[in-house]
Amino acid sequence: MKTNTMGYKVRQYLLFAGVTTAVFLMVVIVPFIYGLYLTMTSWDGVSMNKPFVGLANYVSALADTGYWVSLGRTFIYSAIAVILVNAVAFILAYLVTSGIKGQNFFRAGFFIPNLIGGIVLGYVWKFVFNKALVSLGEAITQGNVKSLLATETGAIIALIIVSVWQYAGYMMLIYVAGFMSVPDEVIEAAKIDGCTGTQSIIHISIPLMTSSFVQCIFLSITRCFMVYDVNLSLTNGDPYGSSALAAMHVYNEAFINKDYGTGQAEALILFIICAVIGGIQVYVGKKGEVQA
């Protein structure tokens, strides 16, 4: 049997990857292209006719100050959350690979928040912020304490805290794998050469773990930019719509304000921004990778 003809290759491809390719086309590529088309209509989300309006939706998306404000807010939120998530995850990973007693238990414990769905998690934390922390604060200060969620910056801080709590455990697992992949003999050699513990982390482990950093930062950036569920259940934009992040603004625009076309255009802009930032980060990160 000839194995280098075009027909053979196509058959082999279809045989092994045909189903997945078809599913991928159906649930990712086709909706994406259809979504692109919808950005050029003034569809309200339910009606049968979708009047073609060209680029008008992009113009109104550019003119929608609420969108840019929420996007700016998303940048700030993401920047802080990404740094904290990775810092916390890295420290946790270091601790649970350092051979402390019951480290498998700790690994599972830190990972569990990630298994709770974003909606549930938001409601749980809402209770913590609004009730538990307020009661605690009132007991300590003997006065009236305002919930963190009731202030404009407080609500964003609360979102960041919850995101860090949720994602740190997941990223920790990737960093744990990174730590494990650093060969023991390299660390040993460094020790013999007189490296202290901190020095061997900074100069040996971290450079050898670059691929873990690239992955974790990429995952946390994309997740933070697209966050919706925690945003919905924890703050729902309160107070005064000051904690509505970009994805929530897009959803409200499309489905509550029934301006589907503009919402879709804004979603596309969000996607492009997110893809560009993620792409640059991966490109730069990959360049910095070193081999042992």
Next chain:
Amino acid sequence: MKKKMVSLMMVAAMALSLTACGSTSSSDADSSSEAAESTDEADADAEPAESTGVSITILNSKTEIQTQFEEMAEAYTASTGVEVEVYNADTDTTVASQVATRYASNDPYTITMVDAKDIYSLADDYAYDLSSEEWAANTDLSITVNDKLAGFPFCVEARGVIYNADAIEAITGETFDPSSVATLDDFQALLDTLVAGGMEQPVGILSEYWSLGAHYFSEVYEQQADPDAFVNGLLAGTEDLEGNEKFNELMDTFDTLIAYNYAKGSASNADREETSMKLAQGDIAFMFGGNWDWSVINQYDYTENMGIMPVPENTSDDTNTKLVGGGSKYMFVDSSDNTTDEERQAALDFLNWLVFDEAGNSFLTVDCALVPAFSNIDASALDPLSASVKSYADAGALIANYNYLPDDHMTVVGQEIMQKYLDEAMTRSELATAVTEYFKTATPIEH
């Protein structure tokens, strides 16, 4: 060759698991009515009717009555032979988007329950003309769009200030008569009495944007002599909101509510459950809301001695003697080719059953505790809040809902503006300016 077989089998296993996942989830979604199949005592003695083979689907967007709906569907099937499948609207997405999904997949519900506003956007394309139905004469709350009677009014809902008479009477020692506090001055005097009597913060205000934007602030438009002209004036930028009498009267009352709010300080963060609980238990005496709030209040240790009264106002007109409300949740019957004539007839029969059959009536008023929109239906079994609404409705003391506010009114005015005002982070004139500015850029609803 062996290797190839192994990898082929793995591919097959993966594909199988994919399809398996897909099929279970879709059958899960379809089984909402089957879940209610446990035998009910009520239909045990009913004579099971021959199955007609016709089945209709209903989207229920009043999610709090889903259980009652499913039980009713089963009893209805038993007595008429028509299969009824009831779908519960997802609470995490809008009803409109859910309806859109079904239409996009050419599988619409036979009967769809939506809000009044949605009827206007859906009627032209999808609604069947119901004007020749017998029940049409028994209500003046149905919705007609372009000469087509499209919306069947499922129930009446109205809003005002909910009071807990027990809590008030415990302090004043007199029987509470809501009409005695129709003016803001009298209302304020009563609040002061309550405070002096030991109830430090007698008022609750829901901080949800729909309550602030679509329920309270919209009364500013609804209480105008001509709401349409007023809103159009705002859209055109010709109306002076800050100098408007109704705006100031309602905001005066709102200021008073804010001043006595139990959640003062973190008002924009008040929890709906907690506020309703406090009202039910008499920790607070008043809460702005509507008869739908009963479903939350009755979860707690409540008293039957409650009711809804109009929003108190120092006013020269009679708006402080009326609740604001009307038909709520409308049903429309699908007119597209995806529904057969038999199915459509079954749907029409079902609507008739709701209005003219005793079992249908008791489903509405007893099982679901809703205020019926039809004059022929007896509604003596209602909860206290609905009974209040019914008495105002019967007396013709309802100010109609205004259904043509721009779509983003609720999020912008309710959340971004009114929540700030509720938190006292904005003055009255800033509020008026912000709303005026909003209307300048808002997209009007065609009607």
